[in-house]
Amino acid sequence: MPLIIKDEYPEKLFRKDGKRLDGREINELRPIKMDVGVIKNADGSAYLEWGNNKIIAAVYGPREVHPHHLAKPDRGILRVFYRMATFSVFDRKRPAPGRREKEISMIIADCIEPLLFLELYPGTSFEVFIEVMDADGGTRCASTTVAALALADAGVPMKSLVSAVAVGKIDGKIIVDLSGIEDKAGDADLPIAITWYNEEISLLQFDGNMDLEEMNKFLDLAYEALKNIHQIQLDTLKSKYVKLQEETSNPNHKNDNKGE
Numbered sequence: 001m002p003l004i005i006k007d008e009y010p011e012k013l014f015r016k017d018g019k020r021l022d023g024r025e026i027n028e029l030r031p032i033k034m035d036v037g038v039i040k041n042a043d044g045s046a047y048l049e050w051g052n053n054k055i056i057a058a059v060y061g062p063r064e065v066h067p068h069h070l071a072k073p074d075r076g077i078l079r080v081f082y083r084m085a086t087f088s089v090f091d092r093k094r095p096a097p098g099r100r101e102k103e104i105s106m107i108i109a110d111c112i113e114p115l116l117f118l119e120l121y122p123g124t125s126f127e128v129f130i131e132v133m134d135a136d137g138g139t140r141c142a143s144t145t146v147a148a149l150a151l152a153d154a155g156v157p158m159k160s161l162v163s164a165v166a167v168g169k170i171d172g173k174i175i176v177d178l179s180g181i182e183d184k185a186g187d188a189d190l191p192i193a194i195t196w197y198n199e200e201i202s203l204l205q206f207d208g209n210m211d212l213e214e215m216n217k218f219l220d221l222a223y224e225a226l227k228n229i230h231q232i233q234l235d236t237l238k239s240k241y242v243k244l245q246e247e248t249s250n251p252n253h254k255n256d257n258k259g260e
């Protein structure tokens with residue numbers, strides 16, 4: 001992978017053959033790989049590789065609220081902690097959570113809260129810890145997607161999953177799933193999330209310029225990409241249960257687990 005020095009972005013973000021620098025078509029997602037149940041000590045967890053992004057989410061709850069004064073007598077609370085590791089970006093990131101991390105934690109919580117039945121869990125909390133280990137553009141969308149998967153893995157009752165992706169504009173062309181370079185050097189960036197139980201937009205941020213016609217194209221492109229991301233989330237969850245079923249139906253599985 002060529003080394004990109006800070007602030008030295010390529011002038012052109014499309015190759016001569018019309019493809020993007022990483023060889024993708026304008027509507028093509030980066031490769032996505034997901035897994036669940038990756039953290040033994042959490043109630044639920046998930047791992048996501050999305051292009052060069054590597055992100056883990058771990059969920060605890062429902063459990064006692066700390067500090068106690070945050071507890072609500074009539075409902076549970078959701079707390080989300082998005083953090084980027086110091087080694088996750090080209091520059092050393094300061095270890096203390098900054099304003100950006102607090103903002104992203106808040107928007108992820110806003111995307112997830114409508115999915116939960118918090119009114120059924122008075123006085124308790126659900127906590128979602130998200131660690132970005134490698135970052136390359138679109139981490140808020142990837143983190144929202146993997147956080148939902150970790151909650152489902154924890155068996156938390158949910159109305160549906162939520163999926164997120166960023167669409168953007170470069171040289172007048174609308175593209176889906178911006179990489180880090182495209183995010184920084186492009187003309188517009190629009191992270192968007194959909195909650196699937198009602199197909200409503202639960203995140204829409206916007207940085208750049210676009211007209212109404214372009215906005216409609218952005219939304220169409222995002223919707224197609226989000227359907228694919230949602231399918232990968234569902235397949236990942238299903239594969240966990242298929243694996244469990246195979247293990248329990250295999251008469252030797254107890255012996256297999258004894259490490260003998």
Ligand code: UDP
Pocket residue numbers: 089090091093100135136137138139140141180183
């Ligand atoms: N980034 C970075 N240093 C930082 C914050 C972000 O290098 O302190 C990079 C990282 O690759 C991130 C990208 O810039 O994915 C875009 O950041 P943005 O704030 O737009 O959020 P994201 O696209 O990750 O949701």
